[in-house]
Structure formats: structure tokens, C-alpha cells
Amino acid sequence: MNILFIGYSDTANVSNRVARALNRYVGDKARVITTGPPHPFGYTEDIVLERDGANGMDEARDLVRDADWIINTGDSNYPAMFMLLAQFGVTERDRRYRWATRHGGSTLRSDPKRIARQDHEFGFERRFVAPDLFRFVRHNPRARPYLHAMDIVLPELPTIPGDKLRVCHSPSNPEIKGTAEITDAIECNVLQGPFETVFRQRAQHHIFVDQINKSIGGFGAASIEALACGLVVLCDTHHVHSAVYNWIPRPPIVPVESGDDVRAFIDDVRDKPRLVETYRRAALTWAQTYLTDACVYDYWMKNLV
Incomplete structure (x- = not known):
């Protein structure tokens, strides 16, 4: 074919x-x-x-x-x-x-x-x-x-130096992603550039905030890329219809809908490194399981019949 x-x-x-x-x-x-x-x-x-x-x-x-x-x-x-x-x-x-x-x-x-x-x-x-x-x-x-495969999925969780909780955000379009509200709510590094550069930079963080735009309300390529780094992903997902999960496995994304939600989650986990690592490990395990070439091949070929 x-x-x-x-x-x-x-x-x-x-x-x-x-x-x-x-x-x-x-x-x-x-x-x-x-x-x-x-x-x-x-x-x-x-x-x-x-x-x-x-x-x-x-x-x-x-x-x-x-x-x-x-x-x-x-x-x-x-x-x-x-x-x-x-x-x-x-x-x-x-x-x-x-x-x-x-x-x-x-x-x-x-x-x-x-x-x-x-x-x-x-x-x-x-x-x-x-x-x-x-x-x-x-x-x-x-x-x-x-569902699409990832160019890179980390083989293990990266060790992040220091005790500070590191948060990042990488908007393809700041207006659409709600970047202003995110950066007003929390301290985070805004990353932009070629995929491999941003991937390596993301991997030096614990948490990734994708978007909080109510008109989008769903996860896209950026959330998937962040899961492949072993990041805790925060994203507005209220528009993702339940039927989606009849076809693809539900990713371990933390649902948020506002800057207040983002701040509340980060405040809650800031002094809980073991909980953060549990979230990160769940993210990476999901990516290692479902973002492989084999899974994507099987999914697309099954639906191109």
C-alpha cells in the first residue's frame, strides 16, 4: 500500500x-x-x-x-x-x-x-x-x-538539578495558547524554536503548561511532545469528547481551565517531589507505550482499510 x-x-x-x-x-x-x-x-x-x-x-x-x-x-x-x-x-x-x-x-x-x-x-x-x-x-x-509517533521518546526520566520546581510553556501562538494568562499566574520559562532544541529544553523541567484557551479545550502535538519528555502536562481538555478514548488511549494530562487552576496545582505539588515524580513517570510510561512507531503503524493501517 x-x-x-x-x-x-x-x-x-x-x-x-x-x-x-x-x-x-x-x-x-x-x-x-x-x-x-x-x-x-x-x-x-x-x-x-x-x-x-x-x-x-x-x-x-x-x-x-x-x-x-x-x-x-x-x-x-x-x-x-x-x-x-x-x-x-x-x-x-x-x-x-x-x-x-x-x-x-x-x-x-x-x-x-x-x-x-x-x-x-x-x-x-x-x-x-x-x-x-x-x-x-x-x-x-x-x-x-x-495518533502520531514521536521523533524522540526519552528512555528514562531525566534528572533535573536543584530543588526548585521548574515549569515551562512553549506556545506556537501566544494568543491562542493563553500565554499571557499563564505567565501572569506562575513563574515559567517560555520556550520557542526548532523541535529538537525545545524538546531538550523541556526535558530540563518538571511541568509543562500547554494551553488554557476555552475555545480549544483539547490537547495537541505540544502536549504529546511534552509527555515524551516525561513532563507533568497541564492543559485545558474540556472539549475532548469522550468518544476519542474509544479509539486512542487516554493520556495522563492534568485538566486545567484557567491561570488560577494552573497556580493551584503547582502550589499543591511544589513541596511534594515524590508526587511530581509519580506524575512524570506516568507521562513517560504512556509515551513509551503508545507513541511508538509500531503503535502508530498499527493504528493507521487498521483504519486505512
Whole structure:
């Protein structure tokens, strides 16, 4: 089975992580093409057409020709995807292929009815949806919450020097993540930059605060990355529909909905190092169990049938 992720961009790098996991078990069968600029933090897609030019188009043509599944990378920018595919003689709902889409970020949240109508019109057989967005598609039998593998999962809890409880936050978008409220409520280090740099920096902390935005109310890639560091993760999860956990294992995330909630939790555990270590160990164990290439391969292949 040849699987081709294609679209304008993939900010959270989910497509690359899933493709890498699949390729561990099916050979070089899953590939990623994006038409937009290279990822700002240096993730390596197979082909970035804006970067690779004519050589990229030649390779893309071969990948499209050989694909069994075509899956949108997650930005819901279907015009960009179909304009590219049209250059290779592929039309919408081309029956040579099986079609799927992935939804992450704010697009589905901002206009779920329009996106649902488009997904139906384009005949997508599967809709892979981020856990915080699954509430919008929970009655659709074609919808699945998605799980992706991690680039790095620590083999053991890192030792953090000193006695001070260290807290961090790494917003992809400070306004969306509620960064101002978080930093007003607690003392924390705000980390930003390429994934591997931020991953190493996070691992020198005990607690990670993802977001406290009531309009999001769910965990995304940042929370998953923090669990893989063995961090206690605090996040507003009130919009994660219970049906999500029929498909993916519930991560050990501490639910919070405000800066006051964040402050109260940290005040409670500040002088309880054994409790903090218990939370951290639960986080890392979950990541080591469920964010492996093998688990992600099994999950996606089971749902691409």
C-alpha cells in the first residue's frame, strides 16, 4: 500500500511523523509532499515544491502515479492540493485512488459545517481529526481521532538539578495558547524554536503548561511532545469528547481551565517531589507505550482499510 500525504503545509509535523512510522514496517511506501514554504523549524518533508522546483515536480509525479491512498496533510487547503494534482492528470474523486483527509489546527473549529460539507463532496473515506476537534465529527462513521509517533521518546526520566520546581510553556501562538494568562499566574520559562532544541529544553523541567484557551479545550502535538519528555502536562481538555478514548488511549494530562487552576496545582505539588515524580513517570510510561512507531503503524493501517 502506497500512502501519499499532500497539501499546502503541515505545521504540527503530524504527516511526517505518521509516514516515518509507517515506513518502519512497510518500506518506503508513505511519503509527504507540501506545496508551501519549508517548515520554519526545519522539519524535513520528502518534497517541498517551493524549495525543490522541477526536480521535486518530477518526483511528485511518480509518487502520485503510484499512490493507493491520497491524504490531505491537515490544513484543509483543498484547492492547493487539487490544483497540484490536476497537473498530474488527477481529478477530484478520481477512482484510481482512495481519499482521506486530516484535520488539525483552527480550520475545522472555525467553520465545521462548511468543512464537513466539503469533506462529503470530495468523497473522503476517512477523516482523521485532532482530539480537540473530534467533537465536531463524532457522529460521522468515517471519522477517527488521530495518533502520531514521536521523533524522540526519552528512555528514562531525566534528572533535573536543584530543588526548585521548574515549569515551562512553549506556545506556537501566544494568543491562542493563553500565554499571557499563564505567565501572569506562575513563574515559567517560555520556550520557542526548532523541535529538537525545545524538546531538550523541556526535558530540563518538571511541568509543562500547554494551553488554557476555552475555545480549544483539547490537547495537541505540544502536549504529546511534552509527555515524551516525561513532563507533568497541564492543559485545558474540556472539549475532548469522550468518544476519542474509544479509539486512542487516554493520556495522563492534568485538566486545567484557567491561570488560577494552573497556580493551584503547582502550589499543591511544589513541596511534594515524590508526587511530581509519580506524575512524570506516568507521562513517560504512556509515551513509551503508545507513541511508538509500531503503535502508530498499527493504528493507521487498521483504519486505512
